[in-house]
Amino acid sequence: MVAFGFSSRVIVMVVFLCSVGIAFSFAGARNAPNVILISLDTLRADHLSCYGYKEIKTPFIDSLAAEGILFERAYSHATYTLPSHVSLFTSLLPWEHQIFDVTTRVPLSQFPLTLAESYQKAGYTTVGFTGGGLVESDYGFNKGFDAYEVAGYPDEAIRWIKEEAVPKSSSEKKPFFLFLHTYETSKLFTLRSQLHYECSCGEKFIQTLPVLYDISVSSVDAHTGKILEALKTAGLEDSTIVVVTSDHGESFCEKHNDGLVDAYTHNIPPYQEQIHVPLIIRIPPGLDPHIKLSRRINDVVGLIDIAPTLLELSGIEVPKQFHGTSLVPLLRAGKLEDRPMFAENIAYDVQVLSILYRNKKYIFYPATKAEEYYDLDADPFERKNIANTGGKVVLNLRALLVNSAKKDGWRRLRYREKDKSPIDTDAIQHLKSLGYLK
Amino acid sequence: MIRFPCRIAVSAIFLCFSGINLSFAAARIKLNIIIICLDTLRADHLSCYGYKEVETPVIDSFANKGVLFEKAYSHETYTLPSHASLFTSLLPWTHQINDIEKAVPRSQFPLTLAECYQKEGYETVAFTGGGLVAGEYGFSKGFESYEQDEYRVPPHSFESAKKWMMKRGALTAFPGVKPFFLFYHTYEMSKLGRYKAEFGINCSSADKFVRILPNLYDNSLRWVDAEVDEILQILKGTGLDASTIVVIISDHGESFCEVHNNGRYIAFAHGHPPYQEQIHVPLIIRVPPGLDPHIRPSRRIKNVVGLIDVAPTLLDLCGIKVPKEFHGISLAPLLKGMELAGRPLIASGETAITILYKNKKYFHFEHAPKLDEYYDLDSDPLERKNIANTGGNAISELKSLLFENAQRGGWGSQRYQEKDKIKIKSESINLLKSLGYLK
Numbered sequence: 001m002v003a004f005g006f007s008s009r010v011i012v013m014v015v016f017l018c019s020v021g022i023a024f025s026f027a028g029a030r031n032a033p034n035v036i037l038i039s040l041d042t043l044r045a046d047h048l049s050c051y052g053y054k055e056i057k058t059p060f061i062d063s064l065a066a067e068g069i070l071f072e073r074a075y076s077h078a079t080y081t082l083p084s085h086v087s088l089f090t091s092l093l094p095w096e097h098q099i100f101d102v103t104t105r106v107p108l109s110q111f112p113l114t115l116a117e118s119y120q121k122a123g124y125t126t127v128g129f130t131g132g133g134l135v136e137s138d139y140g141f142n143k144g145f146d147a148y149e150v151a152g153y154p155d156e157a158i159r160w161i162k163e164e165a166v167p168k169s170s171s172e173k174k175p176f177f178l179f180l181h182t183y184e185t186s187k188l189f190t191l192r193s194q195l196h197y198e199c200s201c202g203e204k205f206i207q208t209l210p211v212l213y214d215i216s217v218s219s220v221d222a223h224t225g226k227i228l229e230a231l232k233t234a235g236l237e238d239s240t241i242v243v244v245t246s247d248h249g250e251s252f253c254e255k256h257n258d259g260l261v262d263a264y265t266h267n268i269p270p271y272q273e274q275i276h277v278p279l280i281i282r283i284p285p286g287l288d289p290h291i292k293l294s295r296r297i298n299d300v301v302g303l304i305d306i307a308p309t310l311l312e313l314s315g316i317e318v319p320k321q322f323h324g325t326s327l328v329p330l331l332r333a334g335k336l337e338d339r340p341m342f343a344e345n346i347a348y349d350v351q352v353l354s355i356l357y358r359n360k361k362y363i364f365y366p367a368t369k370a371e372e373y374y375d376l377d378a379d380p381f382e383r384k385n386i387a388n389t390g391g392k393v394v395l396n397l398r399a400l401l402v403n404s405a406k407k408d409g410w411r412r413l414r415y416r417e418k419d420k421s422p423i424d425t426d427a428i429q430h431l432k433s434l435g436y437l438k
Numbered sequence: 439m440i441r442f443p444c445r446i447a448v449s450a451i452f453l454c455f456s457g458i459n460l461s462f463a464a465a466r467i468k469l470n471i472i473i474i475c476l477d478t479l480r481a482d483h484l485s486c487y488g489y490k491e492v493e494t495p496v497i498d499s500f501a502n503k504g505v506l507f508e509k510a511y512s513h514e515t516y517t518l519p520s521h522a523s524l525f526t527s528l529l530p531w532t533h534q535i536n537d538i539e540k541a542v543p544r545s546q547f548p549l550t551l552a553e554c555y556q557k558e559g560y561e562t563v564a565f566t567g568g569g570l571v572a573g574e575y576g577f578s579k580g581f582e583s584y585e586q587d588e589y590r591v592p593p594h595s596f597e598s599a600k601k602w603m604m605k606r607g608a609l610t611a612f613p614g615v616k617p618f619f620l621f622y623h624t625y626e627m628s629k630l631g632r633y634k635a636e637f638g639i640n641c642s643s644a645d646k647f648v649r650i651l652p653n654l655y656d657n658s659l660r661w662v663d664a665e666v667d668e669i670l671q672i673l674k675g676t677g678l679d680a681s682t683i684v685v686i687i688s689d690h691g692e693s694f695c696e697v698h699n700n701g702r703y704i705a706f707a708h709g710h711p712p713y714q715e716q717i718h719v720p721l722i723i724r725v726p727p728g729l730d731p732h733i734r735p736s737r738r739i740k741n742v743v744g745l746i747d748v749a750p751t752l753l754d755l756c757g758i759k760v761p762k763e764f765h766g767i768s769l770a771p772l773l774k775g776m777e778l779a780g781r782p783l784i785a786s787g788e789t790a791i792t793i794l795y796k797n798k799k800y801f802h803f804e805h806a807p808k809l810d811e812y813y814d815l816d817s818d819p820l821e822r823k824n825i826a827n828t829g830g831n832a833i834s835e836l837k838s839l840l841f842e843n844a845q846r847g848g849w850g851s852q853r854y855q856e857k858d859k860i861k862i863k864s865e866s867i868n869l870l871k872s873l874g875y876l877k
Contacts, residue, residue, distance in 0.1 A: 055646075187636050187637065190636070191636060194632070195629055196661075197657055201657050201660070202657075204492075204653040204656065204657070205653060205654070205657045207650060207653060208650040208653050208654050208657075211644075211646050211647055211649075211650050212633065212637060212647075212650070214646075215637045215639055215643065215644075215647060216637065219638070
């Protein structure tokens with residue numbers, strides 16, 4: 001009897017301590033979910049069967065989409081890895097964050113506030129496993145991460161989920177933010193620069209591109225499936241938000257602008273196949289009773305909206321530095337104002353800006369003032385440039401584009417050249433071999 | 439004021455003439471040699487060998503001015519032993535240079551074609567893709583300079599080769615300039631291996647994938663054709679073509695998921711048993727017009743010949759005695775329109791040794807001696823149906839011919855002692871691993 005009384009007291013105390021612990025670490029984060037953000041580099045949306053692709057099946061990503069919410073029209077804001085991931089992490093458009101240069105890094109103290117920092121401040125364990133290269137910590141991407149490593153996909157992620165994601169005891173329970181990234185679907189770009197094959201090689205060569213690409217798409221789908229399986233096995237499926245997206249698409253010699261452009265691989269102007277990326281969010285049922293799962297959302301959204309969305313879903317206040325819009329109203333089957341989508345790319349010193357608004361697309365080259373305009377309803381593949389006959393719409397889109405860009409700091413230099421430091425020469429050599437530098 | 443430049447001009451003309459005189463004096467034998475080895479080029483993907491999908495106009499017109507061997511074969515199915523055969527005029531079981539991780543002792547490396555030319559006073563230079571033709575393996579023996587890319591991107595050996603030829607071309611008229619032997623080698627046709635390594639694919643991946651393999655491969659044809667064009671243009675522009683024999687060859691072919699042996703063997707890329715698409719290679723020789731009136735342009739030769747015959751042929755054409763160490767024979771009689779007796783062609787690859795004689799082909803597998811393969815190439819040129827069980831006497835005759843040759847050639851013997859071999863640099867090994875040559 002005595003013994004029993006004693007253990008009762010212990011149990012009461014443990015429960016009391018636990019409650020304090022939970023109340024402490026989750027202050028402001030009511031049943032804080034774990035978050036896994038997966039960036040499948042260079043994955044164009046329309047090569048996934050859940051986005052209507054017919055040539056191959058991507059069963060694992062499809063089933064994630066079936067359980068979660070799929071955004072039919074999600075766009076990236078740049079067409080290569082570095083600026084696009086900065087936008088994803090900082091919820092800023094490229095002309096705001098201005099991180100384009102692959103040869104230098106901006107001072108870490110001036111690197112904009114990141115999603116990982118927000119999670120870290122809210123008491124999350126923050127871990128990143130990436131393919132390295134243009135998302136190396138060198139550029140500042142490790143900001144806000146407890147650990148940020150170059151690691152194989154999916155093995156290291158699976159190991160981490162199995163061994164480290166599950167709390168050893170309830171007193172250690174901390175939610176996690178896990179960022180995963182792989183270059184699996186980016187191989188054509190690498191081969192392009194190493195094998196010097198171009199669209200001019202002809203139709204037979206062009207036919208090989210989607211076939212090769214799809215081999216990687218199938219494999220990245222299977223690997224993502226293994227991660228989702230590991231999450232389920234670890235018993236974390238019901239407490240983890242999973243996002244699958246990409247930083248940009250890929251072109252297979254599509255012809256644009258009246259045949260003047262042979263679009264090949266990426267880091268080229270923001271044509272649709274370059275910026276239309278998958279965005280699938282699976283949310284634990286019960287996290288928010290208003291969220292309706294197994295849906296497809298047709299609103300135009302951007303990668304900069306992911307960070308505010310995840311923070312809101314995690315019960316963390318969205319910092320005012322983030323310029324994207326939380327998509328939670330859409331997840332709850334509500335409405336959001338129709339917004340223009342912007343993109344900017346600087347490739348080999350040529351700058352290009354674009355705006356997509358109400359299915360009209362306008363592309364602008366500031367240096368030459370060259371313009372392209374496409375009505376995506378009539379010309380979804382941007383084949384025929386009708387900038388000359390576009391009339392008032394073209395003027396309006398340009399004004400909207402240029403004004404937004406100016407308002408957001410376009411051409412106002414964010415960092416001083418002298419504060420930047422060069423990345424090491426080995427890395428430069430690597431980027432050259434990948435074709436990012438000439 | 440006027441006389442001075444005149445004297446210079448006169449002496450320049452004099453020098454030119456004496457240069458010409460001098461080089462012509464020895465012209466009968468002192469021909470330059472250029473071997474262009476387009477690694478991994480199967481013969482039947484060149485339009486001059488009947489390919490219809492892609493044209494290689496430069497190589498075609500080169501063939502029109504030269505002599506084309508319709509049935510030339512390599513003796514191995516990957517770069518290292520095949521080049522050793524080319525350089526030493528020995529069959530693989532004789533030279534036994536096939537260890538990717540270890541080089542044979544340099545003092546024991548067999549006599550090479552480059553050495554023969556070097557002894558004859560030639561300048562010997564090589565510009566190669568490195569890797570399995572790296573000098574380290576012994577291939578640089580007999581070369582004054584041996585450049586290799588080591589898979590550098592973009593390759594620089596082509597640029598070096600061009601520069602060297604330009605410079606050498608400008609010197610032609612000067613006295614005392616040595617004739618040259620130049621070996622150029624490129625992996626341009628060998629890129630399927632990159633795709634294989636990068637995408638982790640094989641013949642079971644998907645039909646769609648199998649169908650694009652020839653497209654990917656053919657895409658490289660335009661590059662090698664363009665490279666050959668640049669080389670020939672330089673020779674023409676510098677006048678070297680009048681005194682230079684040019685040979686276009688390859689060390690082995692490439693498979694695109696061809697099915698052999700009643701569906702039991704599917705071949706992808708190279709390094710397989712010596713099926714036809716693995717060993718049937720181009721061999722085109724262009725000699726300077728006027729060298730020999732019997733060597734007529736546009737000749738196509740149907741005799742079965744092997745890469746080991748290239749070295750004796752070139753020495754013979756240059757009037758240099760073929761050393762007894764070389765086991766190949768000179769094809770000069772064929773070039774001149776004479777006949778040579780039909781010979782069996784011997785090749786090896788993976789664990790197979792094979793003999794091709796009178797269009798019948800027999801395979802013996804070292805590790806599975808009971809699983810012989812036999813094909814009648816007249817009725818089954820793609821080696822699909824193995825008729826070893828029903829081949830009867832013809833098979834045993836071929837088999838004994840193969841083993842006779844094998845025993846005479848040193849098959850199964852140990853030419854080098856393991857302890858004498860030299861380990862290949864680890865960085866080269868890593869490269870070869872990344873390309874799938876090693877596990």
